[in-house]
Amino acid sequence: MEQKLMSKKKPSFPINERFNRYLAKYNRNTMIPVFYEDLLRFSGSIVVYDQHEEDTFWVRCYYPDHERLEIDESLKKVYTILHSDGSDDSLEFLNIDAIDYCTFGNSKPFRVKVRNILNDSFTYFYVKTADASRVYGLEFEHLLSPHRINFLVYKETLIEEHIAGIPGDVFIEDHMPTCSDREQTQIAKQFVKFNERCTVRLLGDMRSYNYVVIPTHDFDHVQYQIRAIDFDQQCYEGNLKVYRPQFFKENFKMVKLVSEKLQESSIEQYRKEERSLLAKRIINTKSRYKELIRCMINDHVSTGDKVKNLRQDLYKYTNDVKFKRASTMGQILRTALDFVKRNYEDVNMKRLLS
Incomplete structure (x- = not known):
């Protein structure tokens, strides 16, 4: 049914200058210290299974030791920019527990698990390529749905908050x-x-x-x-x-x-x-x-x-x-x-x- 309804693969569309100006005006476009391509440099991975031992189509990524520390610090910084004022005050209380890569679908996102070591609570955010269709969708969702959504765009990288449910x-x-x-x-x-x-x-x-x-x-x-x-x-x-x-x-x-x-x-x-x-x-x-x-x-x-x-x-x-x-x-x-x-x-x- 889906093959009749939909194209086999949707291309990614770049964000043009006019849309970039709009995103900057409403604080969606901001400098971040890590890019989607940086996370692609993982050296190994293992399959992530759910509670029923089913393949989730996510793999857990591992990075060389000399790169992991820098990636972790950059991702913690991204988290504070997305959810706070971007200051370094809380970085020491954050830990990157996992970086997962999705092998299914068009966007091939990374899912980052961030844990607060003071109370052991955790949340996620996603790192994706900044496809214009997706960013329009996010912004229309923010304006026209009952829900608000938080995301950031910088050059070809999109940072998207996790939606719980x-x-x-x-x-x-x-x-x-x-x-x-x-x-x-x-x-x-x-x-x-x-x-x-x-x-x-x-x-x-x-x-x-x-x-x-x-x-x-x-x-x-x-x-x-x-x-x-x-x-x-x-x-x-x-x-x-x-x-x-x-x-x-x-x-x-x-x-x-x-x-x-x-x-x-x-x-x-x-x-x-x-x-x-x-x-x-x-x-x-x-x-x-x-x-x-x-x-x-x-x-x-x-x-x-x-x-x-x-x-x-x-x-x-x-x-x-x-x-x-x-x-x-x-x-x-x-x-x-x-x-x-x-x-x-x-x-x-x-x-x-x-």
Whole structure:
């Protein structure tokens, strides 16, 4: 199914000067002491297995002794820049426990485990190549989703914070079957909203291992949220179904849950809720959003054929003739978001006049 929906391999797109200026203005672009290429110089590795002794597609990297000390110090510095003010005050209390390399997917990221030796707590961050599609995806996630996200870009290197949660594929197999009826209904609702959010903002490839489910305990029950963790497929593919998580076979059990737990009227209500929230976020981040979308309009993050196919799909889906005039992925995304914003404003105006 995925080979029909998606290209076999997505190329990496460079960050152009205009986008770099935007990133610098909003403190995303800052000098860091280590690059993605530096971490590629590992001298050996071993496979990382999960608790069930399954291959995780990550390998633990080992570096020559004369390089490891310098790499560790640089990575600790990166951590303080990402999460604090970048000062050296806390470096002595940090330890780099592991550097893992992913052998699966497009981005081939490094995952760095950082531990605070004072209280033994730890977290992760990721070192990746700075693909423009991914960085646009991260920034749109920050502006238009319910969540904020922290990342840094310097030249060809991207530093990305870890998003905590239960991987979607693990949650679907191991956790969802034991959830109560009420919890499953809530999960179904969140999947509908997540599906709508991805569709409207054209965030693709949300197979179950590219998002996490986040349980939050609230008095006598548990609330669930679904959050994207991979932004590689922001506005690249030409098939609209790629931007609709419901069409991936890995999400079949989620789709089945929606059909079992929700009526059509409820599904439509939750879709409208999510579109309204998106419209409000566009309005509330008006200046920054406009700067970002202008960067993307003047950028090339896909191919001409994919742009043509996607605008045709969206025209058929919405009957909005403005999609036919879009010549870049940025213009397509602006048209999609304007469509949602315009509908929201029309409804509000009718309500005020009634």
